[in-house]
Amino acid sequence: MGIISNVEFMLLQLIAECGQASGYDIKKLVDQRGYREWTNIGTTSIYAGLKKLGDKGWIVSEEPHRKSGKGPLPVCFSLTDAGLAKLKAETISSLSATRERDSRFDLGLAAMAHIGKDEAISALRTRLDFLEQASVKVRQKYEAQGSAHLPLHVRALFLHPLSLIESEQAFVARLINELLEESEIWKQ
Structure with missing residues:
Protein backbone atom coordinates (compact mmCIF):
# COMPACT_ATOMS: atom_id res chain seq x y z
CA MET A 1 0.00 0.00 0.00
CA GLY A 2 3.01 2.35 0.14
CA ILE A 3 5.40 3.86 2.64
CA ILE A 4 3.94 6.31 5.15
CA SER A 5 5.74 9.02 7.12
CA ASN A 6 4.94 9.96 10.72
CA VAL A 7 3.31 13.17 9.51
CA GLU A 8 1.12 11.26 7.04
CA PHE A 9 0.18 8.74 9.76
CA MET A 10 -0.80 11.57 12.12
CA LEU A 11 -2.81 13.29 9.37
CA LEU A 12 -4.75 10.09 8.62
CA GLN A 13 -5.55 9.77 12.34
CA LEU A 14 -6.80 13.32 12.73
CA ILE A 15 -8.86 13.31 9.54
CA ALA A 16 -10.44 9.99 10.58
CA GLU A 17 -11.22 11.38 14.02
CA CYS A 18 -12.82 14.55 12.63
CA GLY A 19 -14.57 12.78 9.75
CA GLN A 20 -13.71 15.79 7.65
CA ALA A 21 -11.04 18.39 8.44
CA SER A 22 -9.41 21.42 6.90
CA GLY A 23 -5.70 22.13 7.15
CA TYR A 24 -6.54 24.75 9.78
CA ASP A 25 -8.55 22.22 11.84
CA ILE A 26 -5.59 19.83 11.74
CA LYS A 27 -3.08 22.55 12.71
CA LYS A 28 -5.30 23.48 15.66
CA LEU A 29 -5.45 19.85 16.89
CA VAL A 30 -1.66 19.47 16.46
CA ASP A 31 -1.17 22.54 18.67
CA GLN A 32 -3.80 21.52 21.26
CA ARG A 33 -2.44 18.00 21.67
CA GLY A 34 1.22 19.01 21.77
CA TYR A 35 2.35 16.92 18.79
CA ARG A 36 5.16 19.42 18.19
CA GLU A 37 6.64 18.54 21.60
CA TRP A 38 7.65 15.07 20.43
CA THR A 39 7.56 14.98 16.66
CA ASN A 40 8.74 17.19 13.83
CA ILE A 41 5.48 18.59 12.49
CA GLY A 42 5.46 22.11 11.11
CA THR A 43 2.65 23.88 9.27
CA THR A 44 4.36 23.30 5.92
CA SER A 45 4.76 19.59 6.65
CA ILE A 46 1.02 19.37 7.35
CA TYR A 47 0.14 20.78 3.93
CA ALA A 48 2.87 18.76 2.16
CA GLY A 49 1.57 15.64 3.94
CA LEU A 50 -2.00 16.36 2.85
CA LYS A 51 -0.82 16.63 -0.75
CA LYS A 52 1.06 13.30 -0.49
CA LEU A 53 -1.97 11.58 1.03
CA GLY A 54 -4.11 12.91 -1.82
CA ASP A 55 -1.55 11.73 -4.40
CA LYS A 56 -1.60 8.25 -2.82
CA GLY A 57 -5.40 8.17 -2.97
CA TRP A 58 -5.81 7.95 0.81
CA ILE A 59 -7.73 11.22 1.21
CA VAL A 60 -9.98 13.31 -0.97
CA SER A 61 -10.43 17.05 -0.82
CA GLU A 62 -13.78 18.68 -1.09
CA GLU A 63 -14.03 22.20 -2.42
CA PRO A 64 -16.53 24.39 -0.58
CA HIS A 65 -19.79 24.96 -2.42
CA ARG A 66 -20.54 28.35 -0.90
CA LYS A 67 -18.70 31.24 0.62
CA SER A 68 -18.88 32.15 4.27
CA GLY A 69 -18.20 35.69 5.39
CA LYS A 70 -15.46 37.58 3.58
CA GLY A 71 -13.13 34.73 2.65
CA PRO A 72 -13.56 31.38 0.95
CA LEU A 73 -14.41 28.31 2.97
CA PRO A 74 -11.38 26.11 3.61
CA VAL A 75 -10.88 22.94 1.60
CA CYS A 76 -11.85 19.93 3.72
CA PHE A 77 -10.29 16.49 3.57
CA SER A 78 -11.79 13.08 4.28
CA LEU A 79 -10.43 9.53 4.15
CA THR A 80 -11.01 7.20 1.25
CA ASP A 81 -11.58 3.49 1.88
CA ALA A 82 -7.92 2.91 1.00
CA GLY A 83 -6.92 5.64 3.47
CA LEU A 84 -8.94 4.03 6.25
CA ALA A 85 -7.39 0.63 5.46
CA LYS A 86 -3.89 2.18 5.56
CA LEU A 87 -4.66 3.90 8.87
CA LYS A 88 -5.81 0.59 10.39
CA ALA A 89 -2.75 -1.31 9.09
CA GLU A 90 -0.32 1.37 10.32
CA THR A 91 -2.01 1.54 13.71
CA ILE A 92 -1.73 -2.22 14.23
CA SER A 93 1.89 -2.23 13.02
CA SER A 94 2.94 0.73 15.17
CA LEU A 95 1.26 -0.55 18.32
CA SER A 96 2.72 -4.03 17.96
CA ALA A 97 6.22 -3.50 16.60
CA THR A 98 7.45 0.11 16.71
CA ARG A 99 10.35 0.87 19.01
CA GLU A 100 11.74 4.35 18.64
CA ARG A 101 14.32 5.98 20.84
CA ASP A 102 16.50 9.03 20.59
Whole structure:
Protein backbone atom coordinates (compact mmCIF):
# COMPACT_ATOMS: atom_id res chain seq x y z
CA MET A 1 0.00 0.00 0.00
CA GLY A 2 3.01 2.35 0.14
CA ILE A 3 5.40 3.86 2.64
CA ILE A 4 3.94 6.31 5.15
CA SER A 5 5.74 9.02 7.12
CA ASN A 6 4.94 9.96 10.72
CA VAL A 7 3.31 13.17 9.51
CA GLU A 8 1.12 11.26 7.04
CA PHE A 9 0.18 8.74 9.76
CA MET A 10 -0.80 11.57 12.12
CA LEU A 11 -2.81 13.29 9.37
CA LEU A 12 -4.75 10.09 8.62
CA GLN A 13 -5.55 9.77 12.34
CA LEU A 14 -6.80 13.32 12.73
CA ILE A 15 -8.86 13.31 9.54
CA ALA A 16 -10.44 9.99 10.58
CA GLU A 17 -11.22 11.38 14.02
CA CYS A 18 -12.82 14.55 12.63
CA GLY A 19 -14.57 12.78 9.75
CA GLN A 20 -13.71 15.79 7.65
CA ALA A 21 -11.04 18.39 8.44
CA SER A 22 -9.41 21.42 6.90
CA GLY A 23 -5.70 22.13 7.15
CA TYR A 24 -6.54 24.75 9.78
CA ASP A 25 -8.55 22.22 11.84
CA ILE A 26 -5.59 19.83 11.74
CA LYS A 27 -3.08 22.55 12.71
CA LYS A 28 -5.30 23.48 15.66
CA LEU A 29 -5.45 19.85 16.89
CA VAL A 30 -1.66 19.47 16.46
CA ASP A 31 -1.17 22.54 18.67
CA GLN A 32 -3.80 21.52 21.26
CA ARG A 33 -2.44 18.00 21.67
CA GLY A 34 1.22 19.01 21.77
CA TYR A 35 2.35 16.92 18.79
CA ARG A 36 5.16 19.42 18.19
CA GLU A 37 6.64 18.54 21.60
CA TRP A 38 7.65 15.07 20.43
CA THR A 39 7.56 14.98 16.66
CA ASN A 40 8.74 17.19 13.83
CA ILE A 41 5.48 18.59 12.49
CA GLY A 42 5.46 22.11 11.11
CA THR A 43 2.65 23.88 9.27
CA THR A 44 4.36 23.30 5.92
CA SER A 45 4.76 19.59 6.65
CA ILE A 46 1.02 19.37 7.35
CA TYR A 47 0.14 20.78 3.93
CA ALA A 48 2.87 18.76 2.16
CA GLY A 49 1.57 15.64 3.94
CA LEU A 50 -2.00 16.36 2.85
CA LYS A 51 -0.82 16.63 -0.75
CA LYS A 52 1.06 13.30 -0.49
CA LEU A 53 -1.97 11.58 1.03
CA GLY A 54 -4.11 12.91 -1.82
CA ASP A 55 -1.55 11.73 -4.40
CA LYS A 56 -1.60 8.25 -2.82
CA GLY A 57 -5.40 8.17 -2.97
CA TRP A 58 -5.81 7.95 0.81
CA ILE A 59 -7.73 11.22 1.21
CA VAL A 60 -9.98 13.31 -0.97
CA SER A 61 -10.43 17.05 -0.82
CA GLU A 62 -13.78 18.68 -1.09
CA GLU A 63 -14.03 22.20 -2.42
CA PRO A 64 -16.53 24.39 -0.58
CA HIS A 65 -19.79 24.96 -2.42
CA ARG A 66 -20.54 28.35 -0.90
CA LYS A 67 -18.70 31.24 0.62
CA SER A 68 -18.88 32.15 4.27
CA GLY A 69 -18.20 35.69 5.39
CA LYS A 70 -15.46 37.58 3.58
CA GLY A 71 -13.13 34.73 2.65
CA PRO A 72 -13.56 31.38 0.95
CA LEU A 73 -14.41 28.31 2.97
CA PRO A 74 -11.38 26.11 3.61
CA VAL A 75 -10.88 22.94 1.60
CA CYS A 76 -11.85 19.93 3.72
CA PHE A 77 -10.29 16.49 3.57
CA SER A 78 -11.79 13.08 4.28
CA LEU A 79 -10.43 9.53 4.15
CA THR A 80 -11.01 7.20 1.25
CA ASP A 81 -11.58 3.49 1.88
CA ALA A 82 -7.92 2.91 1.00
CA GLY A 83 -6.92 5.64 3.47
CA LEU A 84 -8.94 4.03 6.25
CA ALA A 85 -7.39 0.63 5.46
CA LYS A 86 -3.89 2.18 5.56
CA LEU A 87 -4.66 3.90 8.87
CA LYS A 88 -5.81 0.59 10.39
CA ALA A 89 -2.75 -1.31 9.09
CA GLU A 90 -0.32 1.37 10.32
CA THR A 91 -2.01 1.54 13.71
CA ILE A 92 -1.73 -2.22 14.23
CA SER A 93 1.89 -2.23 13.02
CA SER A 94 2.94 0.73 15.17
CA LEU A 95 1.26 -0.55 18.32
CA SER A 96 2.72 -4.03 17.96
CA ALA A 97 6.22 -3.50 16.60
CA THR A 98 7.45 0.11 16.71
CA ARG A 99 10.35 0.87 19.01
CA GLU A 100 11.74 4.35 18.64
CA ARG A 101 14.32 5.98 20.84
CA ASP A 102 16.50 9.03 20.59
CA SER A 103 19.66 7.41 19.27
CA ARG A 104 21.58 10.67 19.78
CA PHE A 105 21.21 10.31 23.57
CA ASP A 106 22.35 6.68 23.31
CA LEU A 107 25.41 7.81 21.34
CA GLY A 108 26.12 10.33 24.09
CA LEU A 109 25.90 7.58 26.69
CA ALA A 110 28.30 5.44 24.67
CA ALA A 111 30.79 8.35 24.45
CA MET A 112 30.53 9.34 28.12
CA ALA A 113 33.94 7.89 28.99
CA HIS A 114 35.52 10.47 26.68
CA ILE A 115 34.60 13.40 28.89
CA GLY A 116 35.42 14.11 32.51
CA LYS A 117 33.30 12.50 35.20
CA ASP A 118 32.22 15.92 36.50
CA GLU A 119 31.27 16.99 32.96
CA ALA A 120 29.18 13.84 32.55
CA ILE A 121 27.40 14.41 35.88
CA SER A 122 26.78 18.07 35.01
CA ALA A 123 25.40 17.18 31.57
CA LEU A 124 23.11 14.53 33.06
CA ARG A 125 21.85 16.97 35.70
CA THR A 126 21.09 19.42 32.90
CA ARG A 127 19.19 16.58 31.19
CA LEU A 128 17.13 16.08 34.36
CA ASP A 129 16.18 19.78 34.23
CA PHE A 130 15.33 19.43 30.52
CA LEU A 131 13.17 16.38 31.24
CA GLU A 132 11.37 18.17 34.06
CA GLN A 133 10.58 21.11 31.76
CA ALA A 134 9.32 18.70 29.09
CA SER A 135 7.13 16.96 31.67
CA VAL A 136 5.64 20.26 32.83
CA LYS A 137 4.82 21.29 29.21
CA VAL A 138 3.10 17.99 28.42
CA ARG A 139 1.22 18.00 31.75
CA GLN A 140 0.01 21.59 31.19
CA LYS A 141 -1.31 20.72 27.71
CA TYR A 142 -2.93 17.57 29.11
CA GLU A 143 -4.70 19.50 31.87
CA ALA A 144 -5.71 22.32 29.50
CA GLN A 145 -7.41 19.74 27.24
CA GLY A 146 -9.42 18.20 30.08
CA SER A 147 -7.06 15.45 31.37
CA ALA A 148 -9.10 12.55 32.78
CA HIS A 149 -12.20 13.65 30.83
CA LEU A 150 -10.51 13.13 27.47
CA PRO A 151 -11.22 10.04 25.34
CA LEU A 152 -8.76 7.21 26.00
CA HIS A 153 -6.86 7.62 22.70
CA VAL A 154 -6.25 11.31 23.47
CA ARG A 155 -5.31 10.67 27.14
CA ALA A 156 -2.83 8.04 25.95
CA LEU A 157 -1.21 10.63 23.68
CA PHE A 158 -0.28 12.58 26.83
CA LEU A 159 0.20 9.78 29.37
CA HIS A 160 2.67 7.78 27.25
CA PRO A 161 5.24 10.60 26.90
CA LEU A 162 4.79 11.43 30.60
CA SER A 163 5.50 7.80 31.47
CA LEU A 164 8.59 7.75 29.23
CA ILE A 165 9.86 10.99 30.75
CA GLU A 166 9.41 9.62 34.28
CA SER A 167 11.24 6.44 33.32
CA GLU A 168 14.12 8.40 31.78
CA GLN A 169 14.30 10.68 34.83
CA ALA A 170 14.70 7.61 37.05
CA PHE A 171 17.35 6.17 34.70
CA VAL A 172 19.36 9.42 34.58
CA ALA A 173 19.16 9.84 38.38
CA ARG A 174 20.48 6.26 38.87
CA LEU A 175 23.27 6.92 36.36
CA ILE A 176 24.30 10.11 38.19
CA ASN A 177 24.40 8.18 41.48
CA GLU A 178 26.55 5.47 39.92
CA LEU A 179 28.92 8.10 38.53
CA LEU A 180 29.16 9.75 41.93
CA GLU A 181 30.06 6.40 43.53
CA GLU A 182 32.35 5.20 40.74
CA SER A 183 36.09 5.16 41.39
CA GLU A 184 37.13 4.23 37.86
CA ILE A 185 39.65 6.51 36.15
CA TRP A 186 38.01 8.78 33.59
CA LYS A 187 39.67 10.59 30.73
CA GLN A 188 40.04 14.27 31.51
